[in-house]
Amino acid sequence: MAVSEELKIQEAVGRLKESGVRITPQRHAVLEYLLNADIHPTADDIFKALEGKFPNMSVATVYNNLRVFREIGLVKELTYGDSSSRFDCNTSEHYHIICETCGKIVDFHYPSLDEVESLAEQVTGFDVSHHRMEVYGTCKDCKAVTKH
Numbered sequence: 001m002a003v004s005e006e007l008k009i010q011e012a013v014g015r016l017k018e019s020g021v022r023i024t025p026q027r028h029a030v031l032e033y034l035l036n037a038d039i040h041p042t043a044d045d046i047f048k049a050l051e052g053k054f055p056n057m058s059v060a061t062v063y064n065n066l067r068v069f070r071e072i073g074l075v076k077e078l079t080y081g082d083s084s085s086r087f088d089c090n091t092s093e094h095y096h097i098i099c100e101t102c103g104k105i106v107d108f109h110y111p112s113l114d115e116v117e118s119l120a121e122q123v124t125g126f127d128v129s130h131h132r133m134e135v136y137g138t139c140k141d142c143k144a145v146t147k148h
């Protein structure tokens with residue numbers, strides 16, 4: 001494992017401890033998986049990846065851990081209206097591009113659209129809390145499959 005990943009895990013474990021969350025081996029494994037996954041996994045993805053290592057673990061355990069992580073701000077829950085929620089451990093501001101074929105979600109960075117929020121406030125008189133923007137298309141992997 002790369003040093004930076006090891007550090008990310010240590011930092012996250014530190015935050016859990018500060019919040020009084022007990023670190024069980026399963027909880028640690030879920031956290032580690034999340035921090036190393038760049039696919040924005042669902043609870044099911046995490047369960048499938050870890051069930052071999054923890055035969056007593058259930059999907060409910062994974063959900064329970066994800067809820068704890070979300071409550072202390074370690075992960076963001078992404079709901080894009082389709083099936084199950086996906087989880088993102090990159091809690092800094094960023095946007096997502098979503099593959100319409102396989103459902104993969106990829107991060108990309110673009111200056112946050114603050115002007116849109118202030119314009120919306122001016123035009124509508126709302127107090128704006130946040131905005132959502134998603135970009136959709138076909139990912140590289142799916143494009144390669146279609147070409148064959």
Ligand SMILES: [Zn+2]
Nearest residue numbers: 099102139142
């Ligand atoms: Zn795809």
Ligand SMILES: [Zn+2]
Nearest residue numbers: 088090096107
């Ligand atoms: Zn993301």
